[in-house]
Amino acid sequence: MATPIYRKIKEMILQEIEDKPANSPIDSEREMAVRFDASRMTVRNAINELVEEGFLYRDKNKGTFVADRKFVKKTPVSALLQEDISEFNVLYFNVKKADEAGPEIAERLEISPDEMTLIVLRLNTLNTKPISVEEIFFIRSSISESELNNLRQLLDLNAYLKDGRIIQRFIPMLVPVQFANLLKIKMNTPIIRVETVITSKSGKPLVYIKAYNNPFEKIIEITE
Amino acid sequence: MATPIYRKIKEMILQEIEDKPANSPIDSEREMAVRFDASRMTVRNAINELVEEGFLYRDKNKGTFVADRKFVKKTPVSALLQEDISEFNVLYFNVKKADEAGPEIAERLEISPDEMTLIVLRLNTLNTKPISVEEIFFIRSSISESELNNLRQLLDLNAYLKDGRIIQRFIPMLVPVQFANLLKIKMNTPIIRVETVITSKSGKPLVYIKAYNNPFEKIIEITE
DNA sequence: TAGTGGTCTAGACCACGCC
DNA sequence: GCGTGGTCTAGACCACTAG
Known part of the structure; x- marks a missing residue:
């Protein structure tokens, strides 16, 4: 396993949301699983890290959205x-x-x-x-x-x-x-x-x- | 699903490490999966949150360990x-x-x-x-x-x-x-x-x- | 060689929001 | 009723460490 699949997916998602405005929805986890030819849990793992790092946020039963740039984690x-x-x-x-x-x-x-x-x-x-x-x-x-x-x-x-x-x-x-x-x-x-x-x-x-x-x-x- | 299984496991792990000194190892994920009668991924989810919150840390190929109290997240x-x-x-x-x-x-x-x-x-x-x-x-x-x-x-x-x-x-x-x-x-x-x-x-x-x-x-x- | 965490799969059911 | 994220299962292979 050179670079894990979920890391690659993470990078691809990062690219995709680069130009998107804050609060616009991204594809659903199931859609991305099909699109990236991976299991949903793998896609989820990628999204989890992006949420953790402040690039995305989730709304239960609604979807996953692009976060405002100002919330990217900063210490x-x-x-x-x-x-x-x-x-x-x-x-x-x-x-x-x-x-x-x-x-x-x-x-x-x-x-x-x-x-x-x-x-x-x-x-x-x-x-x-x-x-x-x-x-x-x-x-x-x-x-x-x-x-x-x-x-x-x-x-x-x-x-x-x-x-x-x-x-x-x-x-x-x-x-x-x-x-x-x-x-x-x-x-x-x-x-x-x-x-x-x-x-x-x-x-x-x-x-x-x-x-x-x-x-x-x-x-x-x-x-x- | 009243309270998710992984939350309960999280609480049980928290109790178990309460008295343990820093850097002492906890049970492996596979052991806990058997002990708590859950799948390994569910145990892992619980541990993930505890790591994220600063209560535990992982060492690849070695195990998971109790973190020093002073590192429990504080903002x-x-x-x-x-x-x-x-x-x-x-x-x-x-x-x-x-x-x-x-x-x-x-x-x-x-x-x-x-x-x-x-x-x-x-x-x-x-x-x-x-x-x-x-x-x-x-x-x-x-x-x-x-x-x-x-x-x-x-x-x-x-x-x-x-x-x-x-x-x-x-x-x-x-x-x-x-x-x-x-x-x-x-x-x-x-x-x-x-x-x-x-x-x-x-x-x-x-x-x-x-x-x-x-x-x-x-x-x-x-x-x- | 045995055991660990890291990754991954292909399914499944749930509660909830929206139409 | 359909789609979403949230949770969960029962497996699997990998790279690495330690005895």
Whole structure:
């Protein structure tokens, strides 16, 4: 089974609804089962995922419909990582003991305060506008030498999400003085710091991120 | 079909994992199919929902395992509406034209600025501690006379979520002076205002909520 | 090799909405 | 009465892991 049938059907449905207006009906599950020469349960599996992801919605006894684009699932993480960053610059990186990196780091990564961490500070921009500054904390021992030499790849945080889980906290504060200039905003501007822990499926922390977001360039928005 | 078999199985699995530690394996799908006298697909349906909700996770070719409690899905809405509010007091309510209620109200509710809206201001508390102040905007014409006389029921926003969709925006700001006292926090405290639009499945706005959250009593946290 | 989750089939009955 | 999504069955093969 190279790519499962239901994935192919999912892609085909996605193409078909691409140009359709919101709330227009799609073919019934039985029709598609015939059309795609698959069983109804297979078609259903494809539709289930599209509903889950916010592309379609069902109305019992009526049919399945194209959802409004604005409801395609969006979380701060995905928004932060995927869409609106066109570029980033690493401003600083270093290896330090967890307790020297910050008071809460060891706790968040569930390691001893003596354990070494890799700290990266990066500035994310979109069309030269500063979107956010991120402090990213890795556990040194879980990073190979080759990964260390390929920061670019290491910082592709999307990779961690595939088989991971996430907890995010939203902290209101005034922009820290050292970041005001970087974000090109005035001192004492209220901002939101998003603190993210990404873990493996079993709950072991992999990365901890503190993101300081420029409220004038990036509105944090979630859809579910 | 009173309550579907897979729902019952779901409940039984939930009970069984209640006392199990995180990452301990549950019975295989085939075992449960025999034990619950159902087909494997029915058991799978039950497990699918529990995985989706964050109670279990799967490892291909290995089995299905109990997830860490901290990963049970949590969104600001659900946190706001369900868990941590023990009580609320309606401080004010009135019926006004949308444009008199606020400059962005008509836009968010997708109505004409002349249309009448019901505005409710409420203070949410937990153990007498102020958690948040909410400004809630309804469309007057979509509320019946009897609903108007039962504010308590109208304000059970959870009811809207069952068949609805949500968009939330997070706005950093200093606490508005008129709310500082209510929230028992100092003036000029940075807070997060969560702006929520709840719509029907088709995308028609039903309610618009502006929540001013006390950062000392309520940390906004999401898990997915 | 035995067991797991992932995928798939070809049927079936139900409750409900709409005409 | 017809069509819809929701539920359910009793099988099947696959790729992969672990002993």
